[in-house]
Amino acid sequence: MVVLPRPLAGRGLLLLQQAPNRRVGWMRVLAACLAGIAATGLFILFIDAVSIRHMFTHASPALVAYMTMGQEAPAAGLGLFAVAALAAGAVGAGLALMPAYWRNTIFMAVLLVVGMALLSELISQVLRQILNGRPDRLLFSQGALRPAVAAIAAAAVFAWRGLVPRIRLRVRDRLPQLEPERQRQVSLAVRGAGVLLLLVLPWLVGSYLSEVLANVGLYLLMALGLNIAVGLAGLFDLGYVTNFAVGAYLMGVLTNSGPQATGEFNFWLVLPVSILAAMFTGLLLALPVIRMRGDYLAIATMGFGEIIRLLALSDWLSPLIGGSQGILFIPKPNIGAFTFQTPQHLFYIILAASLVMLVVINRLDLSLTGRRWMAIRDDETVANAIGIDTTWIKTLAFTLSAASGGLAGAIFASKLGTIFPHSFSLLISMNVLCIIIVGGMGSIRGMVLGTLVLIGVPELLREFAEFRFLLYGILLMAVAIYRPGGLMPARARHYRTEPAPQPAGGTPATSSSAASG
Amino acid sequence: MPDRSRFPIDDKPGPVTAANPSRVATLVHRLALDRMSWVDVVLLLIRIGFISAVVIGSTRTFMEGRFSAAQWGTLIAAGVAQGSIYSLIALGYTLVYGILRLINFAHGDVFMFGAFCTVFLAIWTSQQGILERAPAITVLSWILFAALISMSIAVLVERLAYKPLRNKPRLVMLISAIGASFFLQYTARGFFSTAFRSYPTVPGLDGRLELGQIAVPHVQITVFAVALALMAGLYILVEKTRIGRAMRAVSENMETARLMGVNIERVIMFTFGIGGALAGAAGVINGLYKPQGVSFIMGFFPGVKAFTAAVLGGIGSVPGALIGGLLLGIFEALGPNLVLTGLGIPGSNQLKDVIAFLMLVLILIFRPQGIMGEAIKEEKA
Structure with missing residues (x-):
């Protein structure tokens, strides 16, 4: 309609x-x-x-x-x-x-009202979690949004649209005028507030939304990892599920107390092992395909992903990893007597992992290796000609990108408690790839946005779950045609070609190299 | 590859001096081992590993005498029938790749769409009794109908997903292709739900033909004959007609063809259409051959395998697609019983798809130009 x-x-x-x-x-x-x-x-x-x-x-x-x-x-x-x-x-x-400003404002207001109406059950649940009594009665009557509330929400959008640009302008004007010391304090405070919000988030939103957040976090982990290969180094990997599966199966085999029990090791002991195993697999699979380019690489890695799934499903390896029966009785992680039982608890593990990965990826992005990857992405032949050891640097990209997948897989196995081969289908690789492409290749903010939009929103709108992949398909085509850089493209960096003037007592500027700028 | 003439190889070993340290060093140099990187070593090890696994596995199977000659014959016949279906789909990949250098990821789903739409026609003709009265003509009409549907879908996909991206990087086109594949799959799911639907049994196709000791089902012969006829038609089209000449010209060099007055867009559309029509026909004969029926995800495996076949035969080459498809079908039928059983792997028939994927990866690694194809140009993706 x-x-x-x-x-x-x-x-x-x-x-x-x-x-x-x-x-x-x-x-x-x-x-x-x-x-x-x-x-x-x-x-x-x-x-x-x-x-x-x-x-x-x-x-x-x-x-x-x-x-x-x-x-x-x-x-x-x-x-x-x-x-x-x-x-x-x-x-x-x-x-x-209409003029664009008003059109956008009206569009946002309609979006907010429709969103509130669609998510009425969820919002009520969250409100009941925070406040006593039935605060949701104020907003909804019999599951439908009250007209007055809708009007207030729409009015709020108009007010917001009026206010925000002014605040933003003032911040933008005043921030550079502050001393560097103060600037750093402000940015630290903002980040601290963000982390604090994330820390209390699971208790605000309740168990179901925490579960959704945990899933979003797992996909974010994978997206950050695959971003190294696809976004930074331009290696189109369609078999990322391999690393996820290796991490998950190692965690499952080593910690479970079911029929495949091998030693029932502790979660924290196995976690680094899973990551290392995933990295090793990544390295092994990278070696044969390291000379391939572009679409052939994509198809070959997709082949690896499917081979792993079919092997996990086969009778051949079932004594070890359970075949189609899967691995059961994988314990939840624990510290001493405390067990991470509920989605809220597990959220913290995933949050910690995501934050660590965010920092690591951010550093890699800025590092010399990161710039070598980007050079290879932009033109491999030229990168080779200016003396970059492309073979080694590409292998490194595959190996490091596998680490994050292994981590996500290990947490996934422990979170679910059981793993089955059908959890490791090509769709996982495709989902992660969609996040990267829709979010913006090589852009960390894009990854976060992409995960929230592509994983978070469909989890909330269960009624439309059937159309999720239809939407993915349309999004992929639309992004390829209209916004090849993704929704939040990576910011282009400019490296100075002459040595920067050295501030007295300052550290040498990291931006002075022209190797790949 | 470094130019050999610039590294002259001294054929006379000569005395052991500082300039010419030892015979071992000379041998190393002569075999070009000193220019071998560690990636080469890994690739060599993989090559040795696979060859020895195949040799050991098959010799052990033969030594044990697990299967009779007739059983091998049956397997090969099944492989040929399956392989000819792969060939038909592979042609779509090969034609499109030859012209646009694009892996048309959605091609498997074009195949699915044709098969899925036609299954309703097939069920209807069976219910009306038309199938009973004139089986041959009815099946032919199914094939035509499926070809028409798939052709329209393929042209539509080209219009919507690929045409806006002409002359863009190939990876952007690949992204769009993956999107188109998702779109087709889940559109089919939305239309026809997730259920499996089977083609009705065609009278006269359920018998077997005794060839000596080997009993070949009629349906396999039909599948092979239809595929062969279609491919002969395509061969004539590409080699003898005007549009075929235009297609060859465009795949040779698009710019020159444009300068010579070839309507590129028309040729591209025609190519997608032909590829789609063949895929639709393949969908029907696949439906006749596979009793488990059609579903909305049925396109993925045949799609990937047909792509394997196209690469195996040499992507861009029409006879290559035929050879590649048949070889892949035979390998897939023989592989599990011949090699994996010999290596003592239980449940080897479950690993049929692993063999196909393994072949895909190995061909891409070791012989990306395939059997018939020319070396792939090192164009930047």
């Missing part, structure tokens, strides 16, 4: 612009609208008259009822539908003609 008029409106504008004069233009718009409505109407009449449900499972009487707005006679419903479509089209056209 809502989806339909938007393209209609867009098409209308296009027709208007292309038309020789206004009157012909409007005639064409009207004709196009009528044609669209007639086609939809015919489709509805068709699925009302002829049942094609055995083929198209969604073309059900429910869809007909929905699209004719519950009217008994299809014709009356169709009339309503046509009016609604025209109205929506007019609103869409009006929006398109």
